[in-house]
Amino acid sequence: MNIVVLVKHVPDATADRRFEPDLTVDRVGVDGLLSELDEYAVEQALQIKEKRADGEEVVVTALTVGPEQAAEAARKALQMGADRAVHVSDDAIAGSDALATSLVLARATERLGEGAPVDVVMCGMASTDAGLSVVPAMLAERLGLPQVTLASVVESQGDQVRIKRDTDAATEVIGGTMPLVLSVTDQSGEARYPSFKGIMAAKKKPLETWSLADIGLDASAVGLAAAYTTVEEAAARPPRAAGEMVTDQDGSSAAALADFLASKKFI
Amino acid sequence: MSEVLVLVDHVDGAVKRSTFELLTLAARLGTPAAVFIGAADAGARVAEAVRAYGAQRVHVVDDAPIKGYLVAPTAEALAQLARQVEPAAILIPSGAEGKEVAGRLSVKLDSGLITDAIDVTEDGAAVQSAFAGNYTLTGRVTKGTPIITVKPNSVAPVEAAGAGTVVPFAAHISDAARTAQIVATQPRQATGRPELTEAAIIVSGGRGTGGDFTAVEALADELGAAVGASRAAVDSGWKPHTFQVGQTGKVVSPQLYVANGISGAIQHRAGMQTSKTIVAVNKDEEAPIFELTDFGVVGDLHTVLPAVTEEIRRRRA
Numbered sequence: 001m002n003i004v005v006l007v008k009h010v011p012d013a014t015a016d017r018r019f020e021p022d023l024t025v026d027r028v029g030v031d032g033l034l035s036e037l038d039e040y041a042v043e044q045a046l047q048i049k050e051k052r053a054d055g056e057e058v059v060v061t062a063l064t065v066g067p068e069q070a071a072e073a074a075r076k077a078l079q080m081g082a083d084r085a086v087h088v089s090d091d092a093i094a095g096s097d098a099l100a101t102s103l104v105l106a107r108a109t110e111r112l113g114e115g116a117p118v119d120v121v122m123c124g125m126a127s128t129d130a131g132l133s134v135v136p137a138m139l140a141e142r143l144g145l146p147q148v149t150l151a152s153v154v155e156s157q158g159d160q161v162r163i164k165r166d167t168d169a170a171t172e173v174i175g176g177t178m179p180l181v182l183s184v185t186d187q188s189g190e191a192r193y194p195s196f197k198g199i200m201a202a203k204k205k206p207l208e209t210w211s212l213a214d215i216g217l218d219a220s221a222v223g224l225a226a227a228y229t230t231v232e233e234a235a236a237r238p239p240r241a242a243g244e245m246v247t248d249q250d251g252s253s254a255a256a257l258a259d260f261l262a263s264k265k266f267i
Numbered sequence: 268m269s270e271v272l273v274l275v276d277h278v279d280g281a282v283k284r285s286t287f288e289l290l291t292l293a294a295r296l297g298t299p300a301a302v303f304i305g306a307a308d309a310g311a312r313v314a315e316a317v318r319a320y321g322a323q324r325v326h327v328v329d330d331a332p333i334k335g336y337l338v339a340p341t342a343e344a345l346a347q348l349a350r351q352v353e354p355a356a357i358l359i360p361s362g363a364e365g366k367e368v369a370g371r372l373s374v375k376l377d378s379g380l381i382t383d384a385i386d387v388t389e390d391g392a393a394v395q396s397a398f399a400g401n402y403t404l405t406g407r408v409t410k411g412t413p414i415i416t417v418k419p420n421s422v423a424p425v426e427a428a429g430a431g432t433v434v435p436f437a438a439h440i441s442d443a444a445r446t447a448q449i450v451a452t453q454p455r456q457a458t459g460r461p462e463l464t465e466a467a468i469i470v471s472g473g474r475g476t477g478g479d480f481t482a483v484e485a486l487a488d489e490l491g492a493a494v495g496a497s498r499a500a501v502d503s504g505w506k507p508h509t510f511q512v513g514q515t516g517k518v519v520s521p522q523l524y525v526a527n528g529i530s531g532a533i534q535h536r537a538g539m540q541t542s543k544t545i546v547a548v549n550k551d552e553e554a555p556i557f558e559l560t561d562f563g564v565v566g567d568l569h570t571v572l573p574a575v576t577e578e579i580r581r582r583r584a
Contacts, residue, residue, distance in 0.1 A: 133363070134367070134380065140371070168462055170452045176447040229409060231405070232392065235405075248567070248571050251575075266523050
């Protein structure tokens with residue numbers, strides 16, 4: 001069984017994130033890390049592997065796309081326990097939108113499936129930077145696969161997958177047959193920390209770097225110039241004007257707060 | 268003028284307010300037209316609702332063959348309809364499912380996609396907020412049919428008389444699209460409160476509640492508000508995950524957000540920073556949430572909230 005888990009290297013949310021002059025996200029000048037939400041995907045991929053440890057061999061491959069630093073995200077996945085990693089890196093990819101990113105991921109996944117077919121593509125629920133949550137759907141469409149998304153519980157047996165998820169109105173159980181694209185939420189279970197042994201073992205695991213040519217894509221198909229959308233303006237939101245502050249003594253603030261709500265016509 | 272397709276968000280034919288918001292935006296770009304995917308016999312009822320917000324046509328796709336299947340069939344039906352009517356744009360509600368439909372649709376139509384727009388202008392630009400609301404982006408789709416998902420509460424719905432002509436559309440759904448299926452559904456118990464992502468007012472509680480949401484809920488009910496919770500409150504097991512406001516919970520943008528006993532970690536701010544008016548009650552005057560507030564109260568929520576709830580009740584009496 002082959003599981004591909006998508007991992008993204010993102011700017012640290014606690015750092016001062018900003019845009020480049022060409023209005024793309026600054027991915028080089030800001031400290032980055034493996035997107036926290038992708039750690040849950042790695043964890044669920046590893047759990048499937050461990051649950052099937054007796055009967056069948058499961059290979060977990062971490063796949064990442066991005067500049068040189070993105071390899072750190074792949075390395076973290078290896079330390080957590082992934083078997084191998086692939087980093088698609090090419091200067092032409094910079095500035096790619098979700099459509100182009102999903103194209104790169106689709107071609108890379110297809111190449112990974114050349115030896116033995118890919119059964120599950122595992123994703124996090126969103127990236128912690130752009131946060132579009134559309135790449136899994138686009139990737140599923142490109143690969144012609146079903147998608148089973150936002151799982152809080154994942155169970156699989158043979159080629160059958162059952163997940164549980166919470167929507168606004170209900171808790172649903174969704175069933176699908178492999179191969180499929182699966183995304184998991186932060187409710188799916190705490191992600192493990194790499195152990196010392198894991199960190200040492202990761203150094204010996206294969207981490208391949210592929211260029212666009214390696215996955216049969218032309219540079220003109222990706223990057224800022226090939227984007228289907230443009231950003232015309234990125235304006236830093238003006239800092240909120242300092243609001244009114246009161247200190248409460250045994251409920252003394254009630255009248256002032258009610259006055260404020262009334263002035264805004266909420267009561 | 269070309270049609271602008273709006274995917275109707277509904278529960279068994281009862282149209283949600285977000286649909287009216289999308290129709291209002293659609294009128295800026297062309298002729299508003301609704302797309303209803305649901306029970307064919309509910310088409311007339313839906314038409315009645317959407318024509319009041321300017322829908323000239325209502326394309327009705329019978330969901331009998333696709334009910335229970337996720338995302339892919341909806342995207343297939345929309346793509347076929349779009350190829351027929353060649354719309355100026357397609358507007359979709361920005362929920363989890365809406366975004367997945369939009370993602371598949373953009374690949375099918377080879378068209379650009381903008382998600383989580385908070386406004387759409389007459390010339391077709393879409394406004395988004397980025398990095399936890401710290402940036403406002405203005406962008407546009409430059410290839411294909413613009414597909415834009417729009418967040419709830421982004422615009423006030425404007426009533427406008429439309430013809431609301433029902434046009435049945437026969438979609439051909441492939442077997443491949445019918446693969447991921449809902450096998451069981453357990454409806455959540457109705458709380459009688461508005462849906463978190465659609466509410467005009469949200470009152471939420473965090474670690475500072477100590478697990479007691481009584482005061483938070485009482486104020487919420489007095490204001491007709493939804494109840495939310497921080498990740499800390501959810502991780503402590505005080506509220507289910509469906510209540511969570513924040514990056515990994517619901518991203519909300521109500522008219523009024525009242526944060527109680529919530530420090531204002533980046534995780535939480537990412538989910539509520541674009542709220543129009545923000546009020547916070549917190550014991551710690553250094554709490555980062557106060558950087559966002561239009562009105563802040565330094566005090567114990569268990570004292571402040573009952574007092575202000577009582578004050579509002581008294582003024583209304």
